[in-house]
Amino acid sequence: MKSKEEVLAFIKRLSPLQRVIIQAHDFPDHDAISSAYALSVLLSHYEISTLIVYNGEIDRISLSNLIQWLEIPIYHCSQVKLNPSDKIINVDGCIGEKNVTDVPGDEIAVIDHHTIKPTKSFWFKDIRSDYGATATIIWEYYKLLGIEMSVQVASALLVGLNVDTANMTRGFCKADIKAFVYLNARSDLTFVNRVLRNTLMQGELRNFEHAFRNLSVDNGVASVLLPEPCPKNMLGMLGDFLLSVNEFDVVIVAVKQNNGLQLSFRSECQSVDVGRLARETLNNTNRGFGGGHSHMAGGIILPEYISMFTDKNNYFKPFIKKISEWRA
Numbered sequence: 001m002k003s004k005e006e007v008l009a010f011i012k013r014l015s016p017l018q019r020v021i022i023q024a025h026d027f028p029d030h031d032a033i034s035s036a037y038a039l040s041v042l043l044s045h046y047e048i049s050t051l052i053v054y055n056g057e058i059d060r061i062s063l064s065n066l067i068q069w070l071e072i073p074i075y076h077c078s079q080v081k082l083n084p085s086d087k088i089i090n091v092d093g094c095i096g097e098k099n100v101t102d103v104p105g106d107e108i109a110v111i112d113h114h115t116i117k118p119t120k121s122f123w124f125k126d127i128r129s130d131y132g133a134t135a136t137i138i139w140e141y142y143k144l145l146g147i148e149m150s151v152q153v154a155s156a157l158l159v160g161l162n163v164d165t166a167n168m169t170r171g172f173c174k175a176d177i178k179a180f181v182y183l184n185a186r187s188d189l190t191f192v193n194r195v196l197r198n199t200l201m202q203g204e205l206r207n208f209e210h211a212f213r214n215l216s217v218d219n220g221v222a223s224v225l226l227p228e229p230c231p232k233n234m235l236g237m238l239g240d241f242l243l244s245v246n247e248f249d250v251v252i253v254a255v256k257q258n259n260g261l262q263l264s265f266r267s268e269c270q271s272v273d274v275g276r277l278a279r280e281t282l283n284n285t286n287r288g289f290g291g292g293h294s295h296m297a298g299g300i301i302l303p304e305y306i307s308m309f310t311d312k313n314n315y316f317k318p319f320i321k322k323i324s325e326w327r328a
């Protein structure tokens with residue numbers, strides 16, 4: 001938890017800058033964008049001008065609805081000219097992680113709720129891995145600094161908090177509940193619920209159909225390889241959906257991407273930490289990269305190791321094997 005003095009000292013250090021870049025993680029989600037937006041509005045109270053950027057794609061309809069309806073000024077990093085002299089705040093992600101592109105400029109701060117170990121030093125570092133969403137951290141800054149929150153900012157943060165915690169059913173702490181109560185009272189709930197309800201496009205239903213037909217189940221672990229092309233965030237959506245099936249408590253959803261394999265994990269099993277599963281099975285063996293929370297994680301398998309995971313008789317074996325060991 002940061003003190004008011006620490007947050008103010010950081011803001012004071014930003015003051016002389018012509019602009020501050022706020023960078024969401026690549027393929028940003030609702031939490032990343034709403035947190036970046038809320039931080040940008042907060043800094044505008046101190047007359048600090050900001051530019052919100054991201055790399056990758058915004059590939060969820062609910063997220064483009066959120067951005068469009070609230071008119072959140074956000075730019076793909078290729079749309080704006082970033083300079084090596086720019087100062088960057090990483091939000092809901094951290095430089096050095098696979099999902100944060102190293103864009104021109106100097107990363108001077110990180111505000112995140114993932115389990116990360118930054119390797120460089122920052123002006124300001126606020127990492128709270130027990131928090132359900134970065135949105136809660138930003139809400140706390142508003143509270144700490146006594147800044148009145150607009151309905152738009154509250155609504156955006158509530159969307160971020162709800163999406164990251166699956167409507168307060170996973171990975172949240174007391175602070176998230178406090179934020180939820182406040183944001184709920186302050187938001188335009190009709191708007192928030194409209195964003196949260198409309199999560200799919202008709203064309204995406206074919207991914208569900210494919211999952212139904214090609215699902216593989218092994219001792220409570222459901223896994224499926226989706227056909228390309230598939231929006232990256234679709235993996236998580238489908239993972240959440242499959243986890244809602246009573247018989248499954250761990251889900252692995254994958255799709256081939258750039259010759260590698262993109263993975264999304266979900267778990268509701270106490271003895272299966274999927275963040276650890278990704279790290280141990282991919283990073284520690286140099287077969288790829290991965291990480292995340294105990295209940296929700298992601299990863300990439302390098303091209304040369306794909307067959308080890310996707311062979312018919314070997315379907316996701318390295319994961320299934322480890323999960324069985326942990327369950328035993």
Ligand SMILES: [Mn+2]
Nearest residue numbers: 031092134164
């Ligand atoms: Mn998040």
